Amino acid sequence: MKEQLMGKFAELFGGDGDIRAYFAPGRVNLIGEHTDYNGGHVFPCALTIGTYAIARKRQDQKLCFYSMNFEQLGIVESGLDELTYGKEAGWTNYPKGVIWAFRSKGFSIEQGFDLLLYGNIPNGSGLSSSASVEVVTGVILKDLYGFDDVSMTQIALYGQYSENKFNGVNCGIMDQFAIAMGKKDHAIFLDTSDLAYEYAPVKLENARIVIACSNKKRGLGDSKYNERRSQCEAALADIQKVKKIEALGELTEAEFEEVKGAISDPVCRRRARHAVYENQRTIRAVEALKANDIEQFGALMNASHVSLRDDYEVTGIELDTLAEAAWEAEGVIGSRMTGAGFGGCTVSIVQNDKTDAFIEEVGGRYLKEIGYAADFYVVDIGDGAGKLEN
Numbered sequence: 001m002k003e004q005l006m007g008k009f010a011e012l013f014g015g016d017g018d019i020r021a022y023f024a025p026g027r028v029n030l031i032g033e034h035t036d037y038n039g040g041h042v043f044p045c046a047l048t049i050g051t052y053a054i055a056r057k058r059q060d061q062k063l064c065f066y067s068m069n070f071e072q073l074g075i076v077e078s079g080l081d082e083l084t085y086g087k088e089a090g091w092t093n094y095p096k097g098v099i100w101a102f103r104s105k106g107f108s109i110e111q112g113f114d115l116l117l118y119g120n121i122p123n124g125s126g127l128s129s130s131a132s133v134e135v136v137t138g139v140i141l142k143d144l145y146g147f148d149d150v151s152m153t154q155i156a157l158y159g160q161y162s163e164n165k166f167n168g169v170n171c172g173i174m175d176q177f178a179i180a181m182g183k184k185d186h187a188i189f190l191d192t193s194d195l196a197y198e199y200a201p202v203k204l205e206n207a208r209i210v211i212a213c214s215n216k217k218r219g220l221g222d223s224k225y226n227e228r229r230s231q232c233e234a235a236l237a238d239i240q241k242v243k244k245i246e247a248l249g250e251l252t253e254a255e256f257e258e259v260k261g262a263i264s265d266p267v268c269r270r271r272a273r274h275a276v277y278e279n280q281r282t283i284r285a286v287e288a289l290k291a292n293d294i295e296q297f298g299a300l301m302n303a304s305h306v307s308l309r310d311d312y313e314v315t316g317i318e319l320d321t322l323a324e325a326a327w328e329a330e331g332v333i334g335s336r337m338t339g340a341g342f343g344g345c346t347v348s349i350v351q352n353d354k355t356d357a358f359i360e361e362v363g364g365r366y367l368k369e370i371g372y373a374a375d376f377y378v379v380d381i382g383d384g385a386g387k388l389e390n
């Protein structure tokens with residue numbers, strides 16, 4: 001892969017000088033959805049698929065960007081003095097946003113760079129290709145400009161900052177953190193209230209992780225996402241009138257049941273119930289995994305989907321069809337929507353020898369009921385972002 005991309009880079013930008021290669025994975029969240037902006041826990045892992053990048057520092061102030069996933073745009077040129085969001089700048093808003101974020105945190109970047117990207121994760125499907133582009137850009141900046149003191153956690157935070165403030169997507173820290181900090185064959189049990197984390201081995205032995213992409217266009221997804229955030233904030237504000245807490249993630253189920261009457265709006269009450277119960281499910285799921293109780297882990301994944309469907313209302317017919325078909329398929333340990341919802345993907349744990357039948361059956365039912373095909377990926381858990389050495 002690297003050799004091919006180096007060749008393409010040379011073709012586009014010339015092959016001289018110090019050309020370097022990098023990779024940032026995509027991610028899938030196994031459980032803990034819509035908890036990351038509620039001070040709760042998440043349990044994502046990095047994948048072995050993601051975004052490859054080739055880069056070389058320039059002598060001038062130009063930024064020259066090319067993505068093999070957006071070839072029709074050709075080389076998109078910009079300058080270090082033009083770091084503002086522009087709709088017409090398309091995908092280049094992501095790397096630009098990260099440069100902007102580093103600069104606004106006080107890092108000096110006075111020379112531009114040439115950048116080639118190639119991603120082998122689907123775009124806009126919930127495997128966080130945007131965070132993958134952000135984190136790979138952060139890794140490039142650290143390496144090309146010698147920001148040796150910047151940690152991977154900081155790169156994740158700057159990536160999130162750029163997505164929030166430059167691209168206007170109000171995402172939590174989970175995606176960038178998982179992509180920056182991932183570890184092969186492990187998922188990351190992350191407490192989003194203080195970024196304390198722990199790696200938990202995901203030993204599936206006779207099973208695989210299968211991702212099903214609904215191929216539903218997300219449409220109004222971003223605005224609904226922001227609406228869910230506001231509903232959680234409203235619920236928290238109501239609870240704070242009767243109990244001293246800073247985030248919904250601090251509550252146990254029993255504590256929530258005691259104070260839920262303070263939440264005036266019934267919709268906000270359901271949203272908060274999901275946030276609280278999902279956080280507790282995530283804690284229990286990690287305990288189950290550590291105890292090698294994969295059946296229990298799967299049952300909690302299923303319960304997570306039901307809560308996202310009924311209380312949080314972010315699934316929709318497409319993700320519900322994929323999950324319900326999975327629950328009925330043979331050899332499925334657990335299945336749920338993953339990512340923000342409103343389209344995107346499900347994640348399932350499926351017995352090794354049943355994955356082909358799973359894809360055929362769930363895929364067949366989805367096509368029949370929804371009218372277009374889903375895409376399936378049998379994935380492995382990989383390491384976080386970094387430079388690709390020779």
Ligand code: ADP
Pocket residue numbers: 051067068069070090091092094117118119120122123124125126127128129130131133
């Ligand atoms: P997700 O993060 O779930 O994949 P988003 O809509 O947040 O979906 O991000 C997708 C966007 O990220 C793409 O439309 C594009 O702008 C950018 N992007 C992702 N991967 C690449 C890539 N390989 N090359 C260029 N841009 C990319």
Ligand code: MG
Pocket residue numbers: 128129130131
């Ligand atoms: Mg994204």
